[in-house]
Amino acid sequence: xxxxxxLHGPPGRRGVDSLAMNPSRQDPAYTTRPTIATxxxxxxxxxxxxxxxxxxxxxxxxxxxxxxYSVVAHLLKDADGAEDVVEETFWQIWQRASSYDASRGTVxxxxxxxxxxxxxxRLRSRKRNREDIAADxxxxxxxxxxxxxxxxDDERSHLVHAALQELPEEQRRALDLAYFRGLSxxxxxxxxxxxxGTIKTRMRLGMQKLRDKLIGLRESRA
Amino acid sequence: MxxxxxxxxxxxxxxxxxxxxxxxxxxxxxxxxxxxxLEEVEPAFDVAGAALGALGPHEEADLYTAASTxxxxxxxxxxxxxxxxxxxxxxxxxxxxxxxxxxxxxxxxARAAATNVGRRASAPSAxxxxxxxxxxxxxxxxxxxxxPPRHQAPPPSHASASARHTPIHVIxxxxxxxxxxxxxxxxxxxxxxxxxxxxxxxxxRQRSPAGSASTASAMQDxxxxxxxxxxxxxxxxxxxxxxxxxxxxxxxxDLMSFADAAPMARMFWDQKKQMFIMYASxxxxxxxxxxxxxxxxxxxxxxxxxxxxxxxxxxxxxxxxAKHPMEPGTLRRVAVTEEPEGGMPSPxxxxxxxxVGR
Numbered sequence: 001x002x003x004x005x006x007l008h009g010p011p012g013r014r015g016v017d018s019l020a021m022n023p024s025r026q027d028p029a030y031t032t033r034p035t036i037a038t039x040x041x042x043x044x045x046x047x048x049x050x051x052x053x054x055x056x057x058x059x060x061x062x063x064x065x066x067x068x069y070s071v072v073a074h075l076l077k078d079a080d081g082a083e084d085v086v087e088e089t090f091w092q093i094w095q096r097a098s099s100y101d102a103s104r105g106t107v108x109x110x111x112x113x114x115x116x117x118x119x120x121x122r123l124r125s126r127k128r129n130r131e132d133i134a135a136d137x138x139x140x141x142x143x144x145x146x147x148x149x150x151x152x153d154d155e156r157s158h159l160v161h162a163a164l165q166e167l168p169e170e171q172r173r174a175l176d177l178a179y180f181r182g183l184s185x186x187x188x189x190x191x192x193x194x195x196x197g198t199i200k201t202r203m204r205l206g207m208q209k210l211r212d213k214l215i216g217l218r219e220s221r222a
Numbered sequence: 223m224x225x226x227x228x229x230x231x232x233x234x235x236x237x238x239x240x241x242x243x244x245x246x247x248x249x250x251x252x253x254x255x256x257x258x259x260l261e262e263v264e265p266a267f268d269v270a271g272a273a274l275g276a277l278g279p280h281e282e283a284d285l286y287t288a289a290s291t292x293x294x295x296x297x298x299x300x301x302x303x304x305x306x307x308x309x310x311x312x313x314x315x316x317x318x319x320x321x322x323x324x325x326x327x328x329x330x331x332a333r334a335a336a337t338n339v340g341r342r343a344s345a346p347s348a349x350x351x352x353x354x355x356x357x358x359x360x361x362x363x364x365x366x367x368x369x370p371p372r373h374q375a376p377p378p379s380h381a382s383a384s385a386r387h388t389p390i391h392v393i394x395x396x397x398x399x400x401x402x403x404x405x406x407x408x409x410x411x412x413x414x415x416x417x418x419x420x421x422x423x424x425x426x427r428q429r430s431p432a433g434s435a436s437t438a439s440a441m442q443d444x445x446x447x448x449x450x451x452x453x454x455x456x457x458x459x460x461x462x463x464x465x466x467x468x469x470x471x472x473x474x475x476d477l478m479s480f481a482d483a484a485p486m487a488r489m490f491w492d493q494k495k496q497m498f499i500m501y502a503s504x505x506x507x508x509x510x511x512x513x514x515x516x517x518x519x520x521x522x523x524x525x526x527x528x529x530x531x532x533x534x535x536x537x538x539x540x541x542x543x544a545k546h547p548m549e550p551g552t553l554r555r556v557a558v559t560e561e562p563e564g565g566m567p568s569p570x571x572x573x574x575x576x577x578v579g580r
Contacts, residue, residue: 054334061327066318067310074313080551083318087326094334104300109307116306120275157311164312178276179309185268185276200268207270211305 042107049097057094064111065090071112072119075182081122089115123182163213171206174199267295273302321578485538487558487575493550498529499543500556502575505534508560514574515565516542519555526557531565553579 042063048056065086072089073082092114100110164172177183177191185203189196267285271277277285289296487502500516508514513533517526529544558575 052338054331054338057334058327058331061330065323065327066315069318069323070316071310071313073316079319082316083322083326086318086323087330090326090330091333094330094337104296105304105307109304112307112310113303116310117275160308160311164309175274175309178271178274179306180313183276184278185271186278188276200271203274203276204265204268204270207273207302207305210308211301214305214308 043102046093046097046100046107046110049094050100054094057090060093060111061090064108068111068115072115074180075116075119076123082119085115085118085122088118092118120182124184160214163210166213167206167209171202171209174202175206175210178203269295269298269302273299273306485575487577489556489577491548491553491579493548495545496547497543497545499541500558502532502534502540502542502558503538505538505540505574507534511563512560512571513563513565514540514558515561515569515571516544517555517557517559517569518546518548518553518579519557520548521552521554526555526569528565528567531561555579 042060045056045060045063049060068089069082069086072085073079076082076085089111093111096114100107104110105113164175167175173192174188177188178185183191185196185199188194189199192199267288268277268281269285272282272285285295285299289299485502485504485506487500487505489498489500491498498516498518505514513531515531516529518529519526527546529546530542532540532542534540556575556577556579557569557573559569559573560571561569562571
């Protein structure tokens with residue numbers, strides 16, 4: 001690299017604007033898919049984090065940063081904001097690891113719950129107006145994404161997709177607006193011109209049915 | 223029109239069978255879980271809405287309060303959160319920028335290491351059980367929200383005492399640009415120890431009749447007092463730096479070297495306080511009559527703004543701190559050039575370091 005490059009030098013590989021950190025090195029943090037690990041591995045790592053082991057935080061980041069990013073980036077539609085949420089999520093994990101209760105859910109659920117909650121806070125702080133929401137909703141012609149694009153392109157992802165597709169359209173739409181668009185029940189009711197109680201009912205029924213289907217799936221695979 | 227039980231108020235109620243019925247078989251063909259028929263259920267709390275993060279703030283607070291005291295509500299909420307986590311599988315994969323991901327990882331580990339150092343320095347005799355306990359929540363809230371956490375579980379027994387006393391080891395993401403956080407914090411601890419020792423000697427001498435009797439001792443006292451005052455100022459300054467380095471709003475920018483040797487520089491940008499602190503090491507002295515000058519370039523402009531000049535010390539290290547207003551997320555580039563003494567209004571010399579902001 002030319003050591004004499006100036007800030008006013010010609011654009012190109014040697015100019016300041018072309019500088020970027022070298023991503024060529026192979027590092028677990030660069031992987032786009034979670035590394036192979038089991039829930040018990042995750043639990044072990046969280047326990048180490050609770051013990052103050054920062055290398056465990058790095059390990060958990062390597063495994064989960066990318067999936068977390070995909071979820072929050074899809075919700076926020078903002079790469080910078082999604083990165084901030086990823087950082088905030090793992091910082092909260094560091095701070096709260098000792099309060100993680102394995103009996104309440106898996107590490108995966110815990111991490112994604114923290115991440116989504118942080119993303120929702122950020123999303124709602126933007127004070128979206130009706131036009132913003134409408135713009136989001138134009139993407140809803142196919143409310144769930146193409147299965148070929150799933151984060152975890154595995155059989156279970158396809159089964160979750162299938163379970164969602166089995167819901168009545170109104171319930172699926174309510175869940176979709178809440179989960180993938182981050183709308184509150186009041187926002188959904190206002191946008192769809194439906195009573196709030198109706199939206200609540202659809203959401204609850206949809207979630208209950210989805211839970212039942214997924215439990216059935218889990219039991220059948222056990 | 224849906225088949226929901228349509229209600230105009232916010233109270234939840236259960237629909238009848240039909241499209242919205244609950245007597246579907248799971249797609250696996252297995253019997254469904256023993257969920258009672260919906261028409262028998264009159265939920266007091268909208269657990270599904272809470273798991274989706276779709277409730278209003280008051281309703282959400284009520285639910286999490288109930289979940290913290292009612293095991294049935296807590297279990298239902300956990301089940302619904304698991305369903306929501308399943309939906310995450312349907313989000314399309316979006317690759318994270320590798321460089322930025324590396325930066326986030328590096329910051330997280332450095333901050334974690336710094337909190338470990340701080341914890342051990344401030345509470346060396348703390349019990350293992352209380353050492354890593356997070357701040358206790360004041361009131362329930364969604365996990366991950368800016369509000370305090372609702373999880374109230376006591377520190378688990380699996381957080382063993384031995385693990386809590388794991389030696390400090392910052393994992394460098396990029397060995398070439400190892401973060402000097404632990405070293406900085408360690409220096410702080412040493413400085414604090416020196417202050418305490420000096421202050422102890424000073425206090426002892428103040429109380430000693432023999433010391434106060436001699437002129438020489440009085441002079442020593444005066445010298446020590448001045449040293450203590452100076453060290454206190456130094457510690458306060460370093461405390462301020464540490465706070466800036468480890469804050470939530472701090473961004474870290476690695477600057478790459480253009481020189482033949484392997485100098486490194488790292489800038490910490492506290493976006494909230496609009497404070498920039500750059501650490502450099504292994505920096506060769508500039509040419510005679512020259513200094514290094516630090517520049518920031520904001521998004522949407524090509525005009526660099528100077529935030530100061532510096533000279534490395536005899537070991538090649540330098541610290542530059544400056545306060546400069548810049549909106550969060552608008553820093554595009556950081557660069558260091560060699561310029562004539564006193565600095566220049568715009569860069570003229572060669573770029574010694576450059577980094578990418580975010």
